[in-house]
Amino acid sequence: MSSLEHPSEVFVSNYGSFLGKKSERLVLKENGQTVLEVPFYELQNIIIETSGASISTDCIKECMQRGIPISFLSSTGKPYATIVSPHLTGTVVTRRAQYEAFKDKRGVQMVKLFVEGKLKNQVNTLKYFAKYRKSADKELFNNVQSVIDKIETTAQELKEITGNCINDVRGQIMSAEGRAGNLYWQGIKLLTAGKIDFPGREHAGAADPMNSLLNYGYGILYGKVEKCLILAGLDPYAGFLHVDRSGKESLVYDFVEEFRQPVVDRVVVAMINKGIPIEMEDGQLSQKTRRDLAERIKERLDTAERFQGKKYRLQTIIQMQARRIATHLRGEARYKPYVSGW
Amino acid sequence: MKTFVIYDIEEDRIRNKILETCRDYGLEHVQYSTFFGELNHNRREELKLRLKKTLGRKNGKILVFPICDKDLKLLENICNFPELPPDA
Numbered sequence: 001m002s003s004l005e006h007p008s009e010v011f012v013s014n015y016g017s018f019l020g021k022k023s024e025r026l027v028l029k030e031n032g033q034t035v036l037e038v039p040f041y042e043l044q045n046i047i048i049e050t051s052g053a054s055i056s057t058d059c060i061k062e063c064m065q066r067g068i069p070i071s072f073l074s075s076t077g078k079p080y081a082t083i084v085s086p087h088l089t090g091t092v093v094t095r096r097a098q099y100e101a102f103k104d105k106r107g108v109q110m111v112k113l114f115v116e117g118k119l120k121n122q123v124n125t126l127k128y129f130a131k132y133r134k135s136a137d138k139e140l141f142n143n144v145q146s147v148i149d150k151i152e153t154t155a156q157e158l159k160e161i162t163g164n165c166i167n168d169v170r171g172q173i174m175s176a177e178g179r180a181g182n183l184y185w186q187g188i189k190l191l192t193a194g195k196i197d198f199p200g201r202e203h204a205g206a207a208d209p210m211n212s213l214l215n216y217g218y219g220i221l222y223g224k225v226e227k228c229l230i231l232a233g234l235d236p237y238a239g240f241l242h243v244d245r246s247g248k249e250s251l252v253y254d255f256v257e258e259f260r261q262p263v264v265d266r267v268v269v270a271m272i273n274k275g276i277p278i279e280m281e282d283g284q285l286s287q288k289t290r291r292d293l294a295e296r297i298k299e300r301l302d303t304a305e306r307f308q309g310k311k312y313r314l315q316t317i318i319q320m321q322a323r324r325i326a327t328h329l330r331g332e333a334r335y336k337p338y339v340s341g342w
Numbered sequence: 343m344k345t346f347v348i349y350d351i352e353e354d355r356i357r358n359k360i361l362e363t364c365r366d367y368g369l370e371h372v373q374y375s376t377f378f379g380e381l382n383h384n385r386r387e388e389l390k391l392r393l394k395k396t397l398g399r400k401n402g403k404i405l406v407f408p409i410c411d412k413d414l415k416l417l418e419n420i421c422n423f424p425e426l427p428p429d430a
Binding site: 022023024025037039041042 | 362363365366367368385
């Protein structure tokens with residue numbers, strides 16, 4: 001008897017693929033041939049990352065009824081569309097609280113916690129990769145340690161920022177976040193030196209392997225985070241630190257900060273340090289590399305991490321945190337960022 | 343818990359429905375009229391009800407039995423077919 005495991009996530013990456021429904025199963029066809037059948041019951045997510053694919057309305061309907069989002073990624077990993085049910089969002093109370101929080105202290109508090117989580121995770125990620133070098137490469141270890149110290153100083157400055165409205169303190173918080181970010185990427189550069197040529201962090205349109213990996217990985221993470229926020233009844237478009245702009249999922253970008261390092265950066269840096277070949281085709285990651293990265297990120301999301309005294313899968317932690325945002329905004333409980341171990 | 347579903351059904355239409363249902367529950371076709379896979383208690387109960395309803399008053403027999411990992415280890419696979427059976 002072969003494997004009993006069905007994938008909870010389906011990637012559609014071949015031109016001309018067709019997604020349909022048969023009985024209560026998702027059917028993936030390529031050139032008219034069935035290549036995959038997955039019961040909807042076991043499905044969590046569908047990611048379409050190719051052009052020229054088609055999908056039946058029956059399939060969309062079934063997915064929506066079961067709360068399975070369908071995300072579309074461009075070849076660079078940038079999500080350009082998601083199909084989600086319009087009815088999952090029921091909670092008006094949460095949404096009202098979310099919009100109102102923008103104007104008062106709750107918003108400031110929220111953002112500070114997100115960024116605090118991010119900085120702690122940056123520190124922990126650096127520590128995680130540096131700990132094995134402590135004896136092997138003392139000089140490198142010390143250099144990374146000094147970067148860590150500087151990020152911690154920045155984190156301290158962040159704590160002292162106070163304000164009544166996010167608009168008053170946005171500049172200060174962004175400056176702290178930016179400085180920490182620069183330091184962090186310097187640290188990552190030190191830790192990957194000799195393995196890959198990392199020109200520094202670039203956001204969109206990067207053509208070097210490291211940035212492409214990161215961007216592609218974040219693309220996958222955005223989809224996950226967005227789903228969790230929607231399931232928690234929040235509006236992914238109304239963020240705090242990231243200003244409102246039509247079509248921009250500001251809350252996704254705010255919330256994703258504390259998960260970038262533990263989910264994506266850890267995987268990418270590990271891939272590079274292990275010397276796994278990163279193939280590029282015309283300034284983009286090759287399909288094989290993309291698949292490989294997606295697989296590793298999925299594995300990472302499936303690993304259990306300590307959180308609130310228990311072990312949960314990272315995926316579950318993201319969902320729990322999204323719910324926590326909702327309760328925090330409604331003033332029922334305090335949000336605490338997720339901090340990964342090292 | 344790991345579960346086997348084994349059936350003998352006269353009518354083709356009903357048999358096909360049973361087969362489709364087993365697949366919908368993520369079970370694997372191990373040989374003609376035999377499915378196997380992981381089902382929790384609730385899913386198994388649900389499957390039982392559906393199979394019962396599908397069979398209705400037609401002639402046939404369906405066995406749904408959970409098996410523990412300890413006993414499953416004693417499973418012997420004696421097989422001369424190079425591949426699993428085609429879709430029955």
